[in-house]
Amino acid sequence: MKINKHIKELNESKLHASNFDFFMASKLTDILISKLTLVFLLSIILNYKQLKNKYLMNCFFRSILFFCFLIGSVGIANSQNLSVELSKNKVVVGGETYFMHLVKEKQTLFSISKAYGVELSLIMRVNRKSDPNVKVGEVLRIPVLKSIALDDPSISEKNNDLFEYYIVKEGDTLYSISQKYGVDIKTIIQNNPGLNTNLVLGSVVRIPKSLQQKKEELHVVVPKPDKKYFYYVIKKGDTEYSISKQFFMKLRKFRKLNPSVKKKTLKIGSWVRIPRYLVPEEYFKIPEVKKDTISDLSNVMDTMMEVKPKPEYLAQNKIRIGLFLPLYLETNDTINQIRTYKDTIPVVLEREPRLIYSKSRNFIRFYQGVLAAIDSIEKEGISVDLHVFDTERSVERVQQIISRITYTDFDYFIGPVYQNTFSPVAKLAQQKGIPIISPLSSQNQELKTNPFVFQLNTSVESVCDKMSDYVCDDFDMKNIIVVHPERYKHLKEYKVVEDVERNLFESGKYWLNDQISYKKISFEEYGLYGIERILCDSCENVIILPINNQPLVENIITNLNVLSQRFAIRLVGFSKWQRFNSLDPELLYHLNFTMFSPYFVDYKSSWVNSFITNYRDKYLCEPNDFSYSGYDICTYFSKGISKFGKDFMEHINDMDRNMLLQSNYYFKRVNAFGGFENNGFHFLNYSRDFKIRHLITEPEKRNEEIDYIQKAFNY
Template identity: 60%
Template sequence: MNYFFRSILLICLLFETLNFAHAQSTTIELSNNKVVVGGQTCFLHLVKEKQTLFSISRAYGVELSVILQVNHKTEVTVNVGEVLRIPVVDSKTAVAPMLVKKEDDQFIYHVIKKNDTFFSLSKKYDLSIDVLKKSNPNIGDVLSLGSVFMVPKGIKKEKKVIVQTHPKHDKKYYYHVIQKGDTESAIARKFFMKLRKFRKLNPQLKGKALTIGSWVRIPRYLVPPEYFVEKPVEKDTIVQEIEEDKLIVNEVVERPLSQQKIRIALFLPLYLEANDTINEIVTYKDTLRIVNERNTRTVFPKSHNFIRFYQGILLAVDSLQKEGLSVDLHVFDTERKPERVQRILSGIQYTDLDFIIGPVYSNTFSLVASFAQKRGIPIISPLSPKNSLLKTNPFVIQLNTSIESICGRISDYVGSDLEMKNLIVVHPDRYQHLSEYQLVKDIERQLFEKGEYWKNDEMSYRKISFEEYGLFGIERILSDTCENVILLPSTKQPYVENIISNLNVLSQRFAIRLMGFPVWKRYNSLESELFYNLNLSILTPYHIDYKEEKIENFVSSFRTKFKCEPNDFSFRGFDLCRYFTKAVSQYGNHFPDHLSELQIDLLQSHFDFKRVNAFGGLENQGVHFVNYSRDFKIRHHVPNFESK
């Protein structure tokens, strides 16, 4: 008996399942008739044959319990011909409607969900809004949640490609393309222009709003150089492979070593005795003298920089030995005593040396330079920018660039671009005897003897005495239509500080580029803000960029080895030792004639050695160009001067 009832129950369940599936497959046409009952908008749905409350609920995307509540039903039954109120639901009560098919040959059937808009559907299906509205004439302007939206197939949205062009940058102007968020004031501030001047240069903007893709012009002298660098075009794989093959074929083969062991003599005023003395604590017990060393050693002030220089050389020797070179370094403490140097020279007269570094003071350097000349040994003057023996001793190599050579490089740099420039020399009274006067002579040779002044109609050149005419006189000859390049031929600290402080007042109204000398950076009383305001540009033989990885590695190694911080002298000692040791290893004792062929990556130096005359030595004339820009960035590069 139990078996009989279980069989009957199983047949009934199977029958109900078949009826449910049949109901699910019944197509239900959604009503467009609406009525407002009690403030709630409802569809009026006429129940047809084979429709159930469950199928109607799924078709409209409304919970079954909501339909029962609105229509005051207690049972899940419905009669053919009965009119049901189906509420227009929100996202909380909406369920996915049941569709017989999601697409056919002509349409995709999309059920409207929360946040769907004509714009989002246009983006999703890549069709214009007009096409979507024409395919759904009954939808209206508002999309109803849960309604079915027909998306036509086989139609593609027309894409309009708008190509924005702007003039090519020229010698006068940079053409800035308007981007999102740009305003007239923002662009003027970005390029440090007065708003009135910006509008005067761009009269097309009068009474109009900025449009993305249009352009405005900015005076070229106000624009940082990186704005003119064209972005590299991405190349396809084939082209890149071909170029890589060329690089492999043209790879430079490293020159074989000419000499494995290098012998160096280093003469420095280390003041070792003085350092020992100041670190001694002397006490007496009865008549017995007791000497103890301080727990924390101090450095004799006069020897501080020279010890840092020596430490830089030691670090270079370590790196060279790791590369397979053998360096024999002889170190001598000269202090500042010629008689001490004479004793040292007597002791090394039979020692084979490849080159000598130092001494640093002229009274001791001359003795060692004479010794070096007699034996044909190159001798390097490491720190002084002025050496009287440079013009008469062919074995002298001066590492620091002289004031006269710096003046020549400034003249070359200024003379390389004279268009749209107002060139002004602000000089002290009676300055013709100064070394810096060479700058004025070089500039005027460029302008008048070589005829550059008459070739450029859009440049001017003036000289003015600050003592005689003051700040007011300078202001009267400044231009507000082009860049004012001011040359200050002086390294006298009080004079330079006075001029810079006064020019800073004018920097807010005029575009100024002040050309200066490396020693200015050591004037502690000058705040760095003044350099940026005046767009200071300096040509210097030494520059350290602490953002470079090689600098970080050097500083880290220095701290580890010596437990202190490196200074400029440390970098200079490292570069000097590494450069000339490499030169000897590649070219032997003829290395001074091949320095122009040497390519070595250095930390702070740029070496470009030139012989000063037929009978003299070599001077380094390589410089870095360092600019303290108005946007408070330091830019630097190595200028490429054409040989004169």
């Protein structure tokens, strides 16, 4: 260890010395050039009268241009050779890991991309940049290239006319490899004796090349770069736009240089012309080709033959959970004690049957759901160590708990449920890198600043996004009506109106399609008859209520029910309305009520009925929403950590959601430095035939990537 330390110090001293030498050399060069330029200009002024000959004048002016170019090239060389210190700070966004690089003085986007070994175009795309300019103090996300660690150059260089050699990476299957190379699974197995369907990470698979692929490789010859052009080889995923963007070309110019692109689509392995002056120097470097030997190939093949399929293993067999709930145990003991006196001696008797303190009732159901999940998990060979802490609603009590568990290792925390008690535990979780789950709150204050927070209850803003996507999915033959109170723009629910109008007007769809109708009306001002006047007889009327105020919602729904007998109405609203006790559920069926909710229990499911039966037998009571929530949280996160270990947060959405009873988990990071919010929804429709249509919505991954980039630095 001491030797390594001395070597490291020696290397650092050499690095500083080389940087100092380069700095002094660049300064001396600047001084020398500036003095030569001054002498040259003075000589021009003194000999101006002798420069009447046009030829001599041209020579002098060309000399001036040469000196200007020389000074500029020295400045560029100095800026490009500036050392870039690599960042050690990382953040995980949507399963992808990024370095967080702080731009310092004299650093350029090209020098940063060169230092990290990441393509300039990729850095620009991740950080939503249209040009390669950066500012001092700007924070950039630099993708961490995971594939470099698994790819062995000695393997990829063994590709020949007959076979390609592929190293198995995480998540690969025989089917995915066969689809990637266009070779059927049977052929792959025949060319890899001993290969099993369970692929081993890091093993080598030999892929036979198809005849068509061999012909294409033989016919396509990429020209060498010349004085005018660089010949870029088309890769998978390349388009005209992406290539022109990568080299900062206009699409028109790209097509003009490559007229054949107009006539046919881009083929992988073919080439296009790029002006040489637009191409960075690293593109012209020829990689060193290592010598290949037959013995090396046989060693690789022997290794492949020795690999035996292993059964699926767990990264962790033991899970430690910290459960923070306001159980009010002391209060429950107090209310169940009856104090009497016998001959002046106090006697304490236990109340029969026992009473349960009202504030702890639902959280006891939650705790029972967690216990039911642990019973199920332990049957699969996973050991669970559960630590339960009674937080009540006291910050002082939570601080005492934290002082006792500071040096205890946990895999994840559930709770606390209240914001004032959640914040201290969240700080401890952030310090120790422990995932912490907010099970009930939809507006957790730690979500935007703590990367380890998981908010399971979806915010109103996210629900509004989903509602607007649903309404705007197909505008044709729809009469969209927003029924609102007199003052509503300050409400969170107003976001659904903003999103719908953005989709309608900013995109131009409203002006191009005559079959779209959009109106807004104040119920307090115009009432039932005003709504009736703007309803359509010949198309569906999609009515949006951007409110959650119970008296107002019930009043509007009651009035709309009168119109539902004459008009085709689809009411779009919020899941909170289901909990309005004074609202007749029959009205929701009449109005074809449609909503998105993160929770739904399908009582027709055998999985749900089995849970209910076991719960009744063990706890002699009925499970409620808190019971289902406790079961889902403990099951999902415990199985995820047991499968992926410390990498669980990078695979948070790779778990099987069919194990859940009422939830639909799909997590999105809210910004580059914040935690995860659940964006998994159940689509529910109370149809006019008195049936509830249920559908588990799938996330739109295409929009998700754009959403991450937009929220990258919202903190």
